[in-house]
Amino acid sequence: MQVLKFGGTSVATPKNIELIRKILDEKTANSPVVVVVSAFGGITTLLLECGKQAAGGDENYSKPLAEITQRHIQMVKSLIGLKNQGKTLSKIRILLNELEDIYRGIYLIRELSPKTIDRILSFGEIASSTIINDAFQDKGYNCRLANCQELIKTNSQYTRAQLKKEETYKRIRKHFRESEASVTFAPGFIGSDDEGNTTTLGRGGSDFTAAIFAAALKVKQLEIWTDVSGMMTADPRIVRSAYVIRQITYEEAMELSHFGAKVIYPPTIQPVMEHDIPVLIKNTFHKDDPGTIITRDVPAGEDRLIRGLSSISNIALLNFSGSGMIGVPEYSHRFFKALSAASVNVILITQASSEHSICVGISMDDAKNARQAIESEFQVELHASRIDPLLIEENLSIVALVGSSMKEQVGVSGKMFSTLGQNGVNIKAIAQGSSEKNISVVIESNEVKKALNSLHESFFLSDKKKLNLFIIGVGNVGKAFLSQIKKQRSYLSKYHHVDLCVAALANSKKMYFESSGISLSNWERDLKEKGSKMNLKKFLEEMDTMNLRNSIFIDNTADEMIANCYEDVLKMSISVVTPNKIACTQSIEKFISLKKTGLRYKSKFLYETNVGAGLPVISTLSDLIKSGDEINRIEAVLSGSLNFIFNNYNGERPFAEIVKQAMSEGYTEPDPRIDLSGIDVKRKILILIRESVINMEMEDITTIGFIPETCMNAPTVDAFLSSLLDHEDHFRALYQKADKSGKKLKYVASFNKGKAETGIRMIERGHPFYQLEGKDNIVTFNTRRYPEQPLVIKGAGAGADVTASGIFADIMRIANS
Numbered sequence: 001m002q003v004l005k006f007g008g009t010s011v012a013t014p015k016n017i018e019l020i021r022k023i024l025d026e027k028t029a030n031s032p033v034v035v036v037v038s039a040f041g042g043i044t045t046l047l048l049e050c051g052k053q054a055a056g057g058d059e060n061y062s063k064p065l066a067e068i069t070q071r072h073i074q075m076v077k078s079l080i081g082l083k084n085q086g087k088t089l090s091k092i093r094i095l096l097n098e099l100e101d102i103y104r105g106i107y108l109i110r111e112l113s114p115k116t117i118d119r120i121l122s123f124g125e126i127a128s129s130t131i132i133n134d135a136f137q138d139k140g141y142n143c144r145l146a147n148c149q150e151l152i153k154t155n156s157q158y159t160r161a162q163l164k165k166e167e168t169y170k171r172i173r174k175h176f177r178e179s180e181a182s183v184t185f186a187p188g189f190i191g192s193d194d195e196g197n198t199t200t201l202g203r204g205g206s207d208f209t210a211a212i213f214a215a216a217l218k219v220k221q222l223e224i225w226t227d228v229s230g231m232m233t234a235d236p237r238i239v240r241s242a243y244v245i246r247q248i249t250y251e252e253a254m255e256l257s258h259f260g261a262k263v264i265y266p267p268t269i270q271p272v273m274e275h276d277i278p279v280l281i282k283n284t285f286h287k288d289d290p291g292t293i294i295t296r297d298v299p300a301g302e303d304r305l306i307r308g309l310s311s312i313s314n315i316a317l318l319n320f321s322g323s324g325m326i327g328v329p330e331y332s333h334r335f336f337k338a339l340s341a342a343s344v345n346v347i348l349i350t351q352a353s354s355e356h357s358i359c360v361g362i363s364m365d366d367a368k369n370a371r372q373a374i375e376s377e378f379q380v381e382l383h384a385s386r387i388d389p390l391l392i393e394e395n396l397s398i399v400a401l402v403g404s405s406m407k408e409q410v411g412v413s414g415k416m417f418s419t420l421g422q423n424g425v426n427i428k429a430i431a432q433g434s435s436e437k438n439i440s441v442v443i444e445s446n447e448v449k450k451a452l453n454s455l456h457e458s459f460f461l462s463d464k465k466k467l468n469l470f471i472i473g474v475g476n477v478g479k480a481f482l483s484q485i486k487k488q489r490s491y492l493s494k495y496h497h498v499d500l501c502v503a504a505l506a507n508s509k510k511m512y513f514e515s516s517g518i519s520l521s522n523w524e525r526d527l528k529e530k531g532s533k534m535n536l537k538k539f540l541e542e543m544d545t546m547n548l549r550n551s552i553f554i555d556n557t558a559d560e561m562i563a564n565c566y567e568d569v570l571k572m573s574i575s576v577v578t579p580n581k582i583a584c585t586q587s588i589e590k591f592i593s594l595k596k597t598g599l600r601y602k603s604k605f606l607y608e609t610n611v612g613a614g615l616p617v618i619s620t621l622s623d624l625i626k627s628g629d630e631i632n633r634i635e636a637v638l639s640g641s642l643n644f645i646f647n648n649y650n651g652e653r654p655f656a657e658i659v660k661q662a663m664s665e666g667y668t669e670p671d672p673r674i675d676l677s678g679i680d681v682k683r684k685i686l687i688l689i690r691e692s693v694i695n696m697e698m699e700d701i702t703t704i705g706f707i708p709e710t711c712m713n714a715p716t717v718d719a720f721l722s723s724l725l726d727h728e729d730h731f732r733a734l735y736q737k738a739d740k741s742g743k744k745l746k747y748v749a750s751f752n753k754g755k756a757e758t759g760i761r762m763i764e765r766g767h768p769f770y771q772l773e774g775k776d777n778i779v780t781f782n783t784r785r786y787p788e789q790p791l792v793i794k795g796a797g798a799g800a801d802v803t804a805s806g807i808f809a810d811i812m813r814i815a816n817s
């Protein structure tokens, strides 16, 4: 004998019932089958709705009733051939007439008692099982309909009747001893009491019916056929990477179900648990999917520390505290008694060992009742300030890790808390029972998605890390960065287990968000056509609302407004990576504050490309300092564009032409005046000085400029370029002076004995800077450990590709952190 149960969605349409037929064809080849069915999908809700409307005196109750009638008649007509239709139609019409009479009665007396609710709800399963049984008979199956009101005996606790187990099991066994049917269809959810009144078995009742049959008949396995392929590691609507758990224990299944995995309702598996009967969860719509098997133990090898993640929303946290509570046992007794008397269900309890407070999680729907109950119970103590006014926090959720194997495993909660902490998820309360099968935390509801995803990644996909990138600036550097991501993505996923997801893109005109990842093949078109008007405030709000784990904000602009928002971004526990030098060169207070904010909110602030583009200048310096070295002197050529310009200018082509070439090759700042004025170099040396833990400001650095003041005063970039052309003689003279003495012009930055200088210099042959080619940079560090021969870093110091690769390196630093 086999027992299978098909839920409401599985029997909702004739097409679905055809799928059930295919499943039963395979099953009946082995042994007889009991098929427990639910009401057709949506009918139970309509039946109840209709009853409520009738009880409320609303004549429109006839509308849901008409829908109920129409659905059932339609099912008969679609499932049963013309020859046999009439018989079934008359059975259904009799049931419908009875139902109509009951609703009429409810309408007249304006009362819907639990007993009547059971009567009307029973229609759903009785009608569905009757129609399905007749449909299979019509197709020639040897099938029979079981009368569950006769077989399943309960007490008279209507709407959640208690099973009379022994009597029920006896009746079921007798029924099947006498039955020769290959398939027995049985309506789920219903039974009857000693007076023969219809009862229902409460929430999840059809699963319960199936479990009762399975236990009574001591079958090898109970199969619950539903619309998902088993119990999943997390809710797939929230965690895309969730997957089906192959095997799980009864207890874990109950924990997960309690916390929202609605695949089965825990009490329903009690009868099969008693007899150690495994429960197989299968998908009617993908019958070949292996599903989830629920057993007492999970064999070794199938073991995983955590079996699944779950969450319950709509939680309120009551904080009951007061100095008068310490060491007085009576307080907790009275607290819980008051809640119980007010029918407030307590979902989670924590009490710190100081005994100064008790914190309980309840449904938000119960919060008002709970407050009234506690305030009335502790009226006197509140008045005497022995306890504090009750604090209730709302809009919270519980997120739980579930797994029997957690028991006595060190580090699980540590991993849970650090994962949440790294993603900026604040934990308001924690609970772990001594059974160690469940660790629950209470968090803000708007953090649930991020919490579940980051926990899932850390416990189930520990070999993969997904980074969500929010990118502002898709110009020269930004574009190169996106094309590097596109090219490297599959390599990084395969060999470094890092998945890069571009969750947002923006330029000065448009912004575009896609939490599942923007396609990098069409991003330009999508940004232009699907993007909305760029608005920094809205960009930040949207990024905050999306609340994705491992988020990184990447600023590829040279914009001050954007640099000014890093502090807010870091406070969202979102890391910042940027080639934009503005934030690091604002006042030292602001710079230090950014670093502190990053530390406090566990978000990284990385800006390797601020100096030397893709060259590892800042990371090398930072390593020196962290390891205890001290900087004595820095000498550097830090401008790629100026080096390019001086290397290419020899008085033949105009200086302005060479500047334009540096611009078009992507070496200059968006505004080339920042390079030519020396501001860019000043910023870079300041960053190196600050990285050496020496406080300095931009104004403390002396600069020897070489651009005539009239050029610098030009109002626009174009005016600046034509002004350079007007001063060609000035540049030629500069060049010739150096050339005549066998020297080269270089724009040098230095820091020595607490003083920093930048400016143009004539470099003699033999100096390490003399041979510096193209757009290269060179940085030399004389330190306590490198006193004579400096540590030298040299290479291309400007250009979109090298800069993008430096941004990439920062991203990978975060991935690996």
Ligand SMILES: NC(=O)C1=CN([C@@H]2O[C@H](COP(=O)(O)OP(=O)(O)OC[C@H]3O[C@@H](n4cnc5c(N)ncnc54)[C@H](O)[C@@H]3O)[C@@H](O)[C@H]2O)C=CC1
Residues within 6 Å of the ligand: 472, 473, 474, 475, 476, 477, 478, 506, 507, 508, 509, 534, 556, 557, 558, 559, 561, 562, 579, 580, 581, 609, 610, 613, 640, 666, 667, 668, 669, 670, 797, 798, 799, 800, 803
């Ligand atoms: N080009 C290079 O070799 C290096 C550049 N950098 C830095 O990289 C950054 C970007 O440089 P490029 O790509 O050359 O500049 P770019 O001018 O080519 O691109 C800037 C991008 O930022 C966007 N943008 C500007 N203001 C914006 C705002 N308020 N809101 C939204 N988007 C805005 C623009 O629309 C554009 O997409 C600069 O901070 C620069 O200092 C750093 C190292 C080397």
Ligand SMILES: N[C@@H](CC=O)C(=O)O
Residues within 6 Å of the ligand: 609, 610, 612, 613, 638, 639, 640, 641, 642, 667, 668, 669, 675, 680, 797, 798, 799
């Ligand atoms: N414009 C800079 C490049 C970015 O830092 C330079 O010329 O070096």
